[in-house]
Amino acid sequence: MTAVDVVVPDGIDDPARPSGGNVYDRRLCLGLQEQGWAVREHAVPGGWPRPDAAALAVLGAVLGRISDGAVVLLDGLVASAAPEVLESEAGRLRLTVLVHMPLGHRPAPGESADVRMRERRVLAAARAVVTTSAWARRRVLELYGLPADLVHVAEPAVEAAGLAPGTAEGGELLCVAAVTPDKGHDVLLDALATVRELRWRCECVGSLEIAPAFVAELRRRSHAAGLADRLRLVGPLTRAELGHCYAAGDLLVHAARAETYGMVITEALARGLPVVATAVGGVREAFGERDGGTEPGRLVEPDDAAALGAALRSWLGDAGLRARWRRAARDRRQALPAWSATVSVVARVLAGTAL
Helix, strand or coil, X not given: CCEEEXXXXXXXXXXXXXXXXXXXXXHHHHHHHHCCCEEEEXXXXXXXXXXXXXXXXXXXXXXXXXXXXXXXXXXXXXXCCCHHHHHHHCCCCEEEEEECCCXXXXXXXXXXXHHHHHHHHHHHHCCEEEECCHHHHHHHHHHHCCCHHXXXXXXXXXXXXXXXXXXXXXXXXXXXXXXXXXXXHHHHHHHHHCCCCXXXXXXXXXXXXXXXXXXXXXXXXXXXXXXXXXXXXXXXXXXXXXXXXXXHCCEEEECCCCCCCCHHXXXXXXXXXXXXXXXXXXXXXXXXXCCCCCCCEEEECCCCHHHHHHHHHHHHHCHHHHHHHHHHHHHXXXXXXXXXXXHHHHHHHHXXXXX
């Protein structure tokens, strides 16, 4: 049996803080156990990726208790913000960093140099880096100039799900994302305002606590636009409740400004739901590359409410288009990977660090 210590942010199972990264971490730990690994999980409290001294001290204590030579997998949300801890442990532990989104991709204004310097130090100290999309791998290599054979891709998978029946008019729109500026709900609101005369309603599922000022402004603007009763911010839901939303939906709408992969896109496609999304990061990988033929929806440029609105107008106004997108979504559904394949990739990387 092979053993691995997995370091994750505290609260990855908290239903009030759902995220694709949390789902990935949990499925990975369970999958490694199913494949015969002894998994020792360490949840580290703190305001990651902006830790204070107390959080860094806790991380240091956690790593300090792990035996010399152990294989350790760290979520990048924690690891990439803590070079002073990771560098001091890299000589005795076999460290692999799982990068969901490079912290250096879109750092806050004025923080680029420091954030990237710190993340570069961490990744250079690791024996391996795992990214969750080919786009993320390219971005890590571009930012930090790491040896190419150090950085791997383990694409997220999706659980099998039943087909959503869909409605004749296609007006049940679904957005699954924490309500934050990065996820583009403001652009979604502007796009929906361009199709206000058509029949639709949009459920937005996701945390309302991460960016409360943004949420308050979105509510104000939706009321001012007369759309508050049609654009519903329902907050986070359990996996079962979210499953019901997918089953009742017609179209996933995802207006993100940044996305490593877009697990909600494959979750929708797994149910045969078409997708209208922004072509950012690894979204194209989740959406599915096609050589000719109909795609399972449409990708538009970020921050382009007019293009997003036009895509929604096409969907709502053309029954033939809805039928074609639905057929393509069901075709894409057949090609989506299982979690066992993702876990096998990570297991091989971890095993390689122990050689």
